[in-house]
Amino acid sequence: MNLPQRIAQWWVHGQTWPGASWTRRLLVVVALALLPFLLEAVAGRAWVRIADIALIYAMLAVGLNLVVGFAGLLDLGYVAFFAVGAYAYGLLASPQFGIHASFLLLLPLGAIAAACFGVLLGAPTLKLRGDYLAIVTLGFGEIIRIFLNNLNQPVNITNGPQGVTLIDPLLLGSFSFGKPHSMLGVTVAPVHAYFYLLVCMVALSMLVARRLQNSRIGRAWAAIREDETAARAMGIDTRNLKLLAFALGATFGGVAGGLFAAVQGFVSPESFTLQESVMILCMVVLGGMGHVAGVVLGAIVLTALPEALRVVGPLQKAAFGHVWIDPADLRMMLFGLALIVMMRWRPAGMWPAPGWARRTPSAVGSKPQVAARGRDDAP
C-alpha cells in the first residue's frame, strides 16, 4: 500500500494508521520531547503555552468522550467538573485560606471531588434520555458556576467573581514547575516543564480511556449507547454504569482543572462558562465521538485554530481598511457551522473511530447509529 492509499483507508474507512513499531514509538517520544523547543524556536514561547492549554483541553475532551462518545449521554455542563477541580486546587494551594497543600494530595482530591459531583449530577438524571439530559446537565453547569460566583458571602469561600489569585505552581519533590531550571546546559522554562507533565497526563488519560473502552465496562457503555432497553434486557446494570460514566468523566475533568489552576495561577468563574462546555463538546464531536485519539486531535486543532485565526483581523484591515468579521465571531461561526456540517455528512468526526464507517459505507450519517464500535470490528 502506498501512502495515499493508506491515507484514504484511514480517512474513508476509519482504519487505524497502519504500522506502529517500537522505532516509531521512540520517534514519537523524541518528537514530543523536542516539540516545545521547536515551537519556541519557530514561533515563540507563547505557542508553548498554547500547546499547554491544548493539552489541558485534550484531557477534558478525553474525559467528555467517556460520557458522550462511549456511553452516549450528552453532557452540556462538563465544564462544571473542570471548575470543581480547578477550585479544589486553587483554594487549597493559595493564600486564600493560607493552605499550601501538595499537588500530589490535591490532584487526587480534586479528582474525587469532581467524581462526587459527577455522581451528584448523574443520580437524579438517570432516567432522562437525550435532549432532557442535555438541558439538565447544562443547568447543572450553570448552577455550579453561579455558586462559585456567589460563595463569597455570607462566608467567603471562593472569593466570588474576583477569583483566586496567587495559586501555587506545581511542586514535585524539590522540583518547582514555577521556576526555570537549567539541565545539561538547556534551560527548561515553566511552560516547557508543564508541557512535559501535561503530555504525560494526556498519554495516561488516553491509555485509561482505551483500556476502559476495551473492557467489559466499555462494551456495556456501547450497548447502552446503542439501545438502552436492549442493554438492560441483556442484564447490564444500566443505572450503575451510567453513574460510572459520569463519575469517571468528571474525574478527568477534575484532574484537568487542577492542572489548569496550577498553570494559570489564577481561577475565576468566568473561565467556566457554558461556552467552554460547548467548546469541549465541539472538540469531541469534530474529533470523532468515541475515538480517543480523534478527540485529542479535535482538542488540539480547536485550540490552535483560534490563534491562527487571529491573523484574519489584521488581514481584513489591510485588505478593506476595516475589520468586517471579528476573528472571535468568525471562530464561533465556524464551530457552529462545523457542528451542522459534521452531523450531516460526517457524524463520525474528522478522525473516526476504527471500524466506524464499515457498517455504513455508502450513506454515512443516514443510519441510526453514531460511533458504533465493538472489539470485533478490528480489521
Added chain:
Amino acid sequence: MDIFIQQLVNGVVLGSIYALVALGYTMVYGILGLINFAHGDLVMVGALSALALLKVCLAVGLGLPASLALATLGAVLLCGGLGVLIERVAYRPLRSAPKLAPLITAIGVSILIEYGAAMIWSKQYLALPPVIQSTTWQLAGAAITDLQVAIVVMASVLMAGLLWLIRATPLGVAMRATEQNAEVAGLMGIDTHRVIAITFLIGSGLAALAGIMVLLYYGVAHYFMGFMLGLKAFTAAVLGGIGSVPGAMLGGLLLGLIESLGAGYVGELTGGVFGSNYRDVFAFIVLILVLVLRPAGLLGTASGERA
C-alpha cells in the same frame, strides 16, 4: 402588601413572555421530539431585526403605528423563513439519525445564529429609540403600565389562537397526527414534511413576536439575549408539560412568579444566606425537580419514552 402585589404583577408579565417563547418550544418538541436550541435565538433575531426595521421606517418618515406594524411584519416573516430554512437544511436530513445528531446540530445552529447576529448587529446592547410612551396606572398600590397589559393580553390571545388552530382546523389535525405517529400519518395522506415545515413557520413567527415584546418592554436588544430566555422558556415548557399548549402557558406563568417572588423574598426568608444572586438557579432547580419527580410536567400526558 402592595409590594407583594407588585411582585405578582412582575411575575405575571415575565411569565407571559416566557410562555410565549415556550409555545414555540412545545410545538416543535411535540411534533419532532427535538429541542430546538435555536428557538431562543430566533427570539433574538426577531427583536434585532424589528429594531433595525423600525429605525429604517422611522427614518423614512413613516408614522409610529405604521412603522411598528411594518417592523413586526418584517420580523415575523424573516424569523418564520429562517425557521423553515433551519428545518429544511439542518434538521430534515437528520430525521432518521440517532437522537444525538439533531441535538448537536441544534447547538450548532444556535451558535451560528448568535454569532451571525453579532456580526450583523455588533455585540453592543442596542437601545430602542424613545418612541413608545407608556402610561402607568396604579392598582392596589402596584404600578402597571399599558405595555405590561398588552404583553399579557397578546400572549393570551396568541395562545388561544394556537389552541384553536390545533384543535379545530384540518392543519391542526394533521399536526396532531404527525405528532402521534409521523409514519402512519404519512400513510394516511398527510404530507408530514409540509406539516413540520408549517410548525416551524408558526413557532418561529411566535418567537419573533416574543422578541418584539421583549424589545418594547425592556427597550434593549442584544445578540445573546435569546440564550437565557430560551433556557427559561424551555424550563417553562417542561414544567407545564412539553407538547402541551396550555401547559406552556401555565409553566411560563408559574416560572415567572417563582422567579419574581424568589428574587424578591429569598433574602428575607433565608436571613441573607441566599440572595437575588441565585435567581437563575431557581429556574434550573425547578427544571431538575420537575424532570425527576414528574417528567410529564403539570399538564402533560405521561409517556415512558419521553423522559
Added chain:
Amino acid sequence: MNNTPVLLQAVRAGRQTGSGPLAGLLLIGFLALAGCSREADKPAAVAGPVERVVKIGLAAPLTGSEAHVGEDIRNGGQLAVDDINAAGVLVAGERLRIELVVEDDEANPTKAATVAQSLVDRKVAGVVGHFNSGASIPASRIYAEAGVPQISPGSTNPKYTEQGFKTAFRVVANDNQQGPTLARFALDKLQARTIAVIDDSTAYGQGLADTFSAAVIAGGGKVLVREHTTDKDTDFKAILTSIKGRKPDVIMFGGIDPQAGPMVKQMAQLGIRARFLGGDGIQTPNFVKLAGDADAEGVYASMPGLPKAQMPGGQAFFDRFQARFGKPVELFAPMGYDAVQVLVDAMKRAGSVDPARFLDEVGKTRYNGVIGPIAFDEKGDLRDAPLTIYVVRAGQWEPVETIGGAAAAAPEATPAPTR
C-alpha cells in the same frame, strides 16, 4: 513488497492507540499554525547609528463587545509613541524609536496569559495593559516573572496590585478608591441616609459595591439591602420592587451601562423616586441612550481621572486625537497615552531601556500626564488618584465635582441638583 507485514502491522495497530499519526499531525499542525502567526513579527529596519528600537507592548480587548474600549487605548498609546518618536527622546545617548506591539486579549483570562507570554517573548521593554481586571491579573504573573513593568490603563480591581508583584502598576483609581469617594458623595452632597446597593455579580461590579457599602456604613449611613443581578440580565423588576418597599434615599449600582440603562427605566416605571448613582461603568453615552433622556436625568456616576476639560494636557490632547484618528476620545485613551509616557520617562531617568534597570524608576515616577500628576504608591496604585463625579443633565454627562488629585484645590462646581 509483500502485503502481509503491512496487514499484520495494521492489526497490531488496531489494538494500540494510533499515537503515531496523532503526534505527527500535532507536530505538523502546530508548526504550520505557529509559522503563519509570526508573519507580523518582522524586525523593523533601523536607520541611523544612534537610533535605538525599543518595543512596548499593548494588550487590550480589540475584538468582542469591548473592542471600542481596547481601540481607544490602542490609539492613545499609538499617539504617545508618535509623539515620542517625533520628539527624539535620548536615552544613554541613543535616540529612542518606540515600536508599539499590539495584542488582542479578547477580555479573556486564558487568552490574556497567552498574549502576555507572547509579548514577553518578543522582548518588550514594558507593557501597557490589560484593560479588564480578569485579564490583568493572570497576565501580571507572567510579566512579573519576566521582570517587565506592566501599567494597566483601566483595571480597577484592588487585587491586581495586591499580589506583591513589583512590576504591576496602574494609572487609574482602583475600586478601593472609587467606592469610598462615591459613598462620601452620597452621604455628604446628596444627604443620603438610607441606601440600597445592587451589583452585577462581576469582579468589577461587586468590588465597587463592596467598597461603597463599607464606606457608607463607616460614614454613618445605612445600607438597607444588598441585591444582585447579572451582567446579562435586563429584568430588574423583582429586585427593584423589593427595594421600593424599603424606601431608600439612594440606589447605588455596581455594574455597567447595559444593565444600568434598563434599570433606571424600570425604576421610573415602578415609581421609585430614589436617586441613582454608579461607577465609571455607567458613565457612558450609551447609558443615556439605553435609559432614555428623561429617565437618565439626574443620575450620578463617578469616573477616575479629571474631567476631560480640566486635564492638564486636556483640550490639546483631545484635538490632536481627533485629528489623528478621526474620532473623539471615548474614555481610556488618555490613560493609554500616559502609560506609554510613564514607561519612557522611567527609561530616561534610568538611562537604560533594559526593564531590569528602569523598573525601579517606574515606581518613583513623578510625571505630569494628560490625566494629571502621576505618582505610584508602594503597591503600584495611583497615588492621590483624582475622581470626578458626573451627573446627567439634558442627556449629557456633566462634571459636578472632582475629588483628589491636583484638582482638589480647584473651585468646586455647582451643587448637585435634586432629581
